[in-house]
Amino acid sequence: MYTASDLRKGLKVIIDEEPYIVTAFEFSKPGKGQALYRTKLRNMITGLTMDRTFREGDTFEPASLEERAMQFLYKEGDHYHFMDNETYEQIIISEESLGDAKNFLIENMNVEILLFGDRAIGVELSNFVNLRVIKTEPWVRGDTSKADFKPATLETGYVLRVPPFIEEGELITIDTRTGDFSKRVKE
Amino acid sequence: MATNWPLARRKRALQQRARILQGIRQFFIETGYLEVETPHRIPTPAPESHIDAIPFDTWFLHTSPELCMKRMMAAGYEKIFQICRCWRDKERGNLHLPEFTLLEWYRSGGDYQSLMEECEEVIRYVAMAIGLGQRIFFRGHEIDLSEPWERISVREAFHCYTQTSVTETMEENLFDEMMVHQIEPKLGVRRPTFIYDYPAKRGALARLKEQDPSVAERFELYIGGLELANGFSELVDSEEQRRRFHIENENRQSFGKPIYSMPAKFLAELDHMPPSTGIALGVDRLVMVFLNAETIDEVVAFTPEEL
Numbered sequence: 001m002y003t004a005s006d007l008r009k010g011l012k013v014i015i016d017e018e019p020y021i022v023t024a025f026e027f028s029k030p031g032k033g034q035a036l037y038r039t040k041l042r043n044m045i046t047g048l049t050m051d052r053t054f055r056e057g058d059t060f061e062p063a064s065l066e067e068r069a070m071q072f073l074y075k076e077g078d079h080y081h082f083m084d085n086e087t088y089e090q091i092i093i094s095e096e097s098l099g100d101a102k103n104f105l106i107e108n109m110n111v112e113i114l115l116f117g118d119r120a121i122g123v124e125l126s127n128f129v130n131l132r133v134i135k136t137e138p139w140v141r142g143d144t145s146k147a148d149f150k151p152a153t154l155e156t157g158y159v160l161r162v163p164p165f166i167e168e169g170e171l172i173t174i175d176t177r178t179g180d181f182s183k184r185v186k187e
Numbered sequence: 188m189a190t191n192w193p194l195a196r197r198k199r200a201l202q203q204r205a206r207i208l209q210g211i212r213q214f215f216i217e218t219g220y221l222e223v224e225t226p227h228r229i230p231t232p233a234p235e236s237h238i239d240a241i242p243f244d245t246w247f248l249h250t251s252p253e254l255c256m257k258r259m260m261a262a263g264y265e266k267i268f269q270i271c272r273c274w275r276d277k278e279r280g281n282l283h284l285p286e287f288t289l290l291e292w293y294r295s296g297g298d299y300q301s302l303m304e305e306c307e308e309v310i311r312y313v314a315m316a317i318g319l320g321q322r323i324f325f326r327g328h329e330i331d332l333s334e335p336w337e338r339i340s341v342r343e344a345f346h347c348y349t350q351t352s353v354t355e356t357m358e359e360n361l362f363d364e365m366m367v368h369q370i371e372p373k374l375g376v377r378r379p380t381f382i383y384d385y386p387a388k389r390g391a392l393a394r395l396k397e398q399d400p401s402v403a404e405r406f407e408l409y410i411g412g413l414e415l416a417n418g419f420s421e422l423v424d425s426e427e428q429r430r431r432f433h434i435e436n437e438n439r440q441s442f443g444k445p446i447y448s449m450p451a452k453f454l455a456e457l458d459h460m461p462p463s464t465g466i467a468l469g470v471d472r473l474v475m476v477f478l479n480a481e482t483i484d485e486v487v488a489f490t491p492e493e494l
Contacts (some may be wrong), residue, residue: 005277025281031407031417032389033363034237035278036208053364056237057442 002062004054005038010064012044015052019044019063019116044114045121047099066115067124072105081106082113082120088174093120103158104129125176130185131155132171139164193493198488203317204474210316211470212291214309215268220292223267225255227274235391236438239276248274251292252465254453257421260293262459268292270470281482282413283492288470295331295461298420299384299404302464303381306408306416310379310473317477325411325476328376337380341402344382348373357386359462371453374409381406391431393419408468410476418466424455433490 002013011022024040037054050093050144070082070091078095089115095102101123103112112124136152149161154174162181166172171185189195197245215222229249232240240247249255252269259267273289294305303321311332314323321333345353349369356365374380383406390403404420405430429449436446474486 027278028367029237029283030363030366031414032235033366034389038367038369053368084264121399126200139415178279 002060004035004056004058006052006150007037007039007054012065013060014063015041019045019065021063021119023049044116046095048106051136063116065121068115070111070113071110071135072111073105073168074107082111085110085130091120092116093123098123100179101125101176103154103156103179104131104174106131106156127175128173129160129176129180130171130173133162133166136166136168138164192271194241194488196363197485199490200474200478200480201488203478204486206317207313207376207474208470210307212269212314213316215292218266218268218269220294221266222265223256223259224271225249225252225259225269227272230381230451231448233392233450234432234435234439236435236442239262239444240447241274241276250275251289253465253467254428254450256291256293256465257457257460257463258453259454259457260295260421260463260465263296265461266293279483279491282472282475284471284483285488287375287483290470290473291465293421293465294369295463297464298462299406299418299464301345301381302418302420302466303338303383303406303408305381306381306418306466306468307334308469313473314477319477321479323479325479325483326413330375330410330411331378333378336378339374339380339382340384341382341386342375344370353386362386362389371409371414372412376409376488381408381410383407390419391435392428393420394422404439407485409467413472413476414469415472415476416466416468420463421459421460421465423460425454425461428457429454 007022007025009025010134013020018042022039023042024045026038028038035056036092041052041056042049047112071085073081073083080095080098081090083090089104104125113120114122114124116183124130131154133152134155137150141144148163150164151159152162153159153168160179160181162172166184170186173182173185175181175182210220223397227238227249228246229245230246232247232250233254238250240250247456251273252271256269268291270288270290272286274286278285299386314332315454321331321477323332330363342353345356349365356362364490384396385401385405387403388406393403396402396404406418407414408416432449439446471483475483476484480486
């Protein structure tokens with residue numbers, strides 16, 4: 001159990017039965033008044049943020065979130081199937097809860113699944129993943145009229161901007177934090 | 188090469204801090220005040236709803252030198268000041284340290300209005316002493332220190348800056364929230380602001396206003412939205428004071444906080460105290476204002492986390 005005076009940036013607490021992370025925190029105490037703890041909180045399921053001010057006596061349950069190593073198996077409609085590497089138990093996460101991670105998932109990829117109780121609320125990917133380009137315009141050598149970047153579609157369906165020398169069928173590295181092209185992989 | 192960079196980087200701030208302390212002392216010496224020192228370790232703090240003392244054996248570290256300095260006033264010391272360390276439990280944030288420096292001064296005669304004027308003089312004097320002019324920059328505001336500073340009653344402030352009234356807010360028990368969210372950010376942004384006449388319940392050691400006993404003759408000084416000082420016309424009626432301490436202790440009990448025993452010697456001597464004014468000013472925060480610092484950490488040599 002936490003009390004308001006334990007509130008810090010990064011603390012994970014349960015409010016209205018949902019897990020929140022404290023993203024900003026300020027202690028206030030107007031003259032002779034009570035201690036107030038002003039926070040910005042991000043809902044770890046919906047990603048929505050809110051401002052909330054707490055008083056000294058307020059208490060919170062810690063949001064115990066567990067990370068488990070799993071493998072992405074396959075996608076079926078809006079449902080993404082994962083398997084726990086230890087127990088072989090399978091879970092399903094909706095496309096919506098995956099957020100941007102869906103752009104970088106390919107079958108058999110190892111990921112960390114974030115669990116709140118029994119509920120999977122997110123996926124942690126490696127910072128860099130390698131994915132194959134399945135579609136992009138060929139590069140016309142010597143053509144300087146074209147921009148420095150051109151669109152390319154990856155095997156996951158994700159479209160991003162790549163340098164003109166990248167060709168169809170090539171493997172490239174993507175930074176999953178920004179979704180940007182990072183480098184070409186030499187095979 | 189210094190290895191403790193955060194500390195090395197604060198050298199200029201700490202040099203200025205020393206000059207500010209010298210300026211404060213000089214003002215009070217020149218205006219005929221006696222500098223006093225009272226014990227930091229005391230048997231019991233003043234029972235106040237929201238101020239928690241740090242225990243020290245069976246005694247406490249003082250949360251302010253208020254009770255001892257008032258006993259001196261009752262014993263015939265007419266103009267006294269003190270700069271000292273004070274401790275308040277669990278107060279830590281960008282504007283709070285659990286150990287901080289307070290300037291308190293008391294004088295007999297006058298009331299909170301004359302005290303506001305004197306408070307202006309002190310701060311202008313110190314600003315001059317450290318080479319600042321009449322204009323200072325703090326928290327993105329250009330603040331004019333020349334006379335007169337803004338004076339606004341708590342009632343007016345609620346009227347100007349909120350959709351509700353003090354009475355309603357007190358009934359809903361949201362006074363502190365309204366102050367912090369709606370009112371404080373508006374105070375002292377063009378010139379320093381005195382906000383005065385607090386609800387009677389919010390001035391446990393202040394005299395009630397004769398013409399309107401629903402408010403206490405208490406004020407707070409704000410510069411750039413930052414609360415700097417709390418002053419009032421002192422309550423010098425021991426029976427009334429005892430009654431108020433009991434109420435404060437009842438509040439403490441309802442919040443699950445320890446209650447404090449009655450400061451018996453203070454109460455026994457209080458009736459001998461002449462009508463007086465007294466004020467506590469946060470020195471660390473004054474340094475923040477003059478140095479345009481964002482956090483209190485920037486103006487002290489060590490924070491508790493750095494020890």
